[in-house]
Structure formats: structure tokens, C-alpha cells
Amino acid sequence: MNKQPIGIFDSGVGGTSIWKEIHALLPYENTIYLADSANAPYGPKGKDAIIALSEKNTEYLLNQNSKIIVVACNTATTNAIKHLRKKYDVPFIGIEPAIKPAALQTQTKAIGILATKGTLSSELFFNTSQLYSNGIEIIEQEGEGIVQLIESGNINSEEMRALLEIYLKPMLNANIDYLVLGCTHYPYLIPQLLKMLPKHIKIIDSGEAVARQTKAILKQLNLLNIADVKPDLKFYINSNPKVMSQLLNNNFEVNQKDF
Known part of the structure; x- marks a missing residue:
């Protein structure tokens, strides 16, 4: 049983669609979600900039002791995940169009x-x-x-x-x-x-498949948290938290934070 959180990042609030699927499948897992909305969208940025932003997000999540990182952004996955897997000693789950x-x-x-x-x-x-x-x-x-x-x-x-x-x-x-x-x-x-x-x-869309893959990798590495306790669910955004709160049906506290 591993209580370290699942780290999730996206170029903004959209990756909450992935977070919802992960939380539904793994309801006891602690999670940390980063919305890099101040830099959204990643799409028009060059590959080097996308890699740099992905590194920044990864390092923040690793500093929060994340046991696995879900790159809940298609653009960051397709441009940066290969680099991230080489640089950091943590499992990564990526997303690409189905x-x-x-x-x-x-x-x-x-x-x-x-x-x-x-x-x-x-x-x-x-x-x-x-x-x-x-x-x-x-x-x-x-x-x-x-x-x-x-x-x-x-x-x-x-x-x-x-x-x-x-x-x-x-x-x-x-x-x-x-x-x-x-x-x-x-x-x-x-x-x-x-x-x-x-x-x-x-x-x-890729949400359910990403959640299943996250569970499979955690199980394979013996990192699942199966304790029947209320999880610690953290949401951070580096711009106005209002839209993200609405997408989460105002059920969770969203913290505005620079990262």
C-alpha cells in the first residue's frame, strides 16, 4: 500500500477530464493536479518550450513526492514524454489521440x-x-x-x-x-x-484508457493505495481558479499558486 500521490499536469484545466476518470477508477488514491493555465495553450509553442514547461511541472510534482506522473496533455505527451522518461526516475503515463x-x-x-x-x-x-x-x-x-x-x-x-x-x-x-x-x-x-x-x-477520447493504464502500472510496480480512507485531493492553478472550480462542479478547493 503506497500513499504517495498520483501527480497530474496539463497546460490548463482540460486535464481535469482525465483526473475524473482516474479518480473514478482509483477512488482511494491521493492526487495532485497542476493546471498550467498561465501558459495555455501549449499547442502553438515550439518543442523546446513545451519540454521546458513539462520539466517545470514534473519537478513540482516530484517535490510533492508523486509516485507516478500523468501527463494529462496531448501536446506535452507528444512533444516531451520521451525526454521526461529519460530524465526522471519515475513512471510516466502519457496521452495521445485514440x-x-x-x-x-x-x-x-x-x-x-x-x-x-x-x-x-x-x-x-x-x-x-x-x-x-x-x-x-x-x-x-x-x-x-x-x-x-x-x-x-x-x-x-x-x-x-x-x-x-x-x-x-x-x-x-x-x-x-x-x-x-x-x-x-x-x-x-x-x-x-x-x-x-x-x-x-x-x-x-482517451480518458478511460489513461485511467486503466495508470492503474495497471501502479499495480505492476506495487504502488497501489487500496486503503479505504478519504483521499487527499489537491488542485493547483497558476491563474484564476474560477473556471477550474466550475469544471469540478465546485466540489473541491482549487488553490491559486505559482509553480
Whole structure:
């Protein structure tokens, strides 16, 4: 039984979608979540800057005695996780768009990927998409502006709806039957997307798979905390905590902190 916390970081509040899946699967685990909203979004930044920010977040979580680190950010995973695994002696769980299940299950032979620029332009994304794109059309769409709207609390705004209509149009024209969400902010758009998409189109995100992988690695390394006690759940953000509190249904204290 290991009571050290699971450390989780994202470029902002979106990774709370991953935290929710981890907490649901591992309800007794202590967690520390970092929202680096002051530097969001990571997507337009260069690889070196993304690595530097990921190092900063990792070192903060290690200083809090984290036993495992979940990089709850597609852009940080695709650009920095290889470097982080080499530099730090702690297990890392990464996130990348769930191209594989969409590519294996599509009936129309067309799938859509909505992701950030940093993810779509990364070597890891390119290699994964090449691996599963044989005979399948993959429509990649950069979700420019979406993260900023979510970070500012404008998830259900007219501006968001207008952006989504623009980004979905080429996918619908290509007759996709799977939409892969390639950013941890984007699951918060699912209620809107379900209203905008034809019913046969399935939406895939990585949350459940990441939670299962986190549990599997903790079990493998004998690091699970199975004590039936109330966990210590900490949330830190380096900008206004209001939006993050709302995404957590105001059930948890969110601390504004420089890190």
C-alpha cells in the first residue's frame, strides 16, 4: 500500500477530464493536479518550450513526492514524454489521440481528429497516424481558439459553436463515422458535439484508457493505495481558479499558486 500521490499536469484545466476518470477508477488514491493555465495553450509553442514547461511541472510534482506522473496533455505527451522518461526516475503515463480504435472500427473508412497544433505537428502523432491510416482517410483539424475559450469559461458560447461548425464541416463532408478528440480540454465539448453531429458518429477520447493504464502500472510496480480512507485531493492553478472550480462542479478547493 503506497500513499504517495498520483501527480497530474496539463497546460490548463482540460486535464481535469482525465483526473475524473482516474479518480473514478482509483477512488482511494491521493492526487495532485497542476493546471498550467498561465501558459495555455501549449499547442502553438515550439518543442523546446513545451519540454521546458513539462520539466517545470514534473519537478513540482516530484517535490510533492508523486509516485507516478500523468501527463494529462496531448501536446506535452507528444512533444516531451520521451525526454521526461529519460530524465526522471519515475513512471510516466502519457496521452495521445485514440486513432487506433477509430481506425480499426470505422465503417466509412473516414475518421476525424480534432486536436491542437502541437499535437498534430508532432513526430509521435505522425508515426501513430501512419501506422493506422492504411486505406483510411484521416481528416485532421486544428482546434485553434478552443482551449482559450474553455480556459476563459466560454464553453457554451456562440463563439465556440461557430468554431465547432467550421471545424466539423470538412469532417462531415468526408463522411466520418468516428471523431477522435485529441486534447484533454475537448471532452468538455461532448454535450455540444452530440447535438451537432449525426447520431451515427461516435466520439472517442482517451480518458478511460489513461485511467486503466495508470492503474495497471501502479499495480505492476506495487504502488497501489487500496486503503479505504478519504483521499487527499489537491488542485493547483497558476491563474484564476474560477473556471477550474466550475469544471469540478465546485466540489473541491482549487488553490491559486505559482509553480
